Amino acid sequence: MHEMGIANSVLESVRTEAQRFPGRHIYKVGVRIGELAGVDPEAMRFCFEALVRGTDLEPLSLDVDYRPRRHECQACGRSFVAPLEDLACPQCGATDSRFIGGDELELAYLEVEDGARAVGA
């Protein structure tokens, strides 16, 4: 289980980013986790909550945007969600497709208390 380390990296980033918003609380951090990232969203939420509890980061919530594997058809160009059991293009049926997404492990956004404009934003 490495979600604790990953949740901790998210919180380190929140603390770093918080310096750009002096005096304003950060209420939410959004992350994108791809199906192929090797990170379990439920374990990630559990670790995140455990790490935030009792710290000055409270209240801070985690918004996980879970991304399925996506392919682009080499024959017709359609992009589609591609479950492992069925990689055929839903439009033309071709099986020759290219991976275009689903391994993300990215910070997407912060929700910050309203206030003066961010430094450097």
Place this chain on the structure above:
Amino acid sequence: MERVPLERKVLSENARIAEELRARFAEHNILCLNLISSPGSGKTSLLERTLESFAPNERVAVLTGDIQTENDALRLARFGFPVKQITTGGTCHLDARMIERALADWRLEDIDLLLIENVGNLVCPSSYDLGEAAKIVVLSVTEGDDKPLKYPSIFFKSALLVLNKIDLLPYVPFDIAAAEENARKTHAGMEIVRVSCLRRDGLADWLRWLQSKRQACAAVAASAS
């Protein structure tokens, strides 16, 4: 409430160190490979068979990761090549900083091939780039033939699947064709070799794959100089 976009990797610090390592490996023409598997699939055995195949003047070095013990480094040091154990003390994977630290007192100009044996785990190591040229996943036939579907991340990210312990196929309910099909569902066109490290079967296929990667690395180096 103001929404502020942040477009970057969660593990951006690891990614930064991994890219530094990758640049250093390129500068010194080092092929770096990261071996990943469940505990007990045969990563160390594959490395033993690999090291014993090399001439004493081969410029190869090994980093081997475990949560505890120096056992793997002792097994691998018998072949006379530089070997260093990384004990993570509980962490379930190697990260780029551990590699950077482990390499600190090695002369990279003396190394052509760096083999990294990750901590035995099919999940966590897949998230941590170590600056390698390729990941290699080892799966043994005493595990399940559906492992590529259960742990798609590591099969997706690995260039090669080494199916080990094929000498046990008559005794276990492992469908090797299904395993290979499952691997290629997860990673279209994945390269696969079948070996038995114990009986030394199929090792020529593995060594041929390794040699082709070493030649490609040397060719890139030659064209750059």
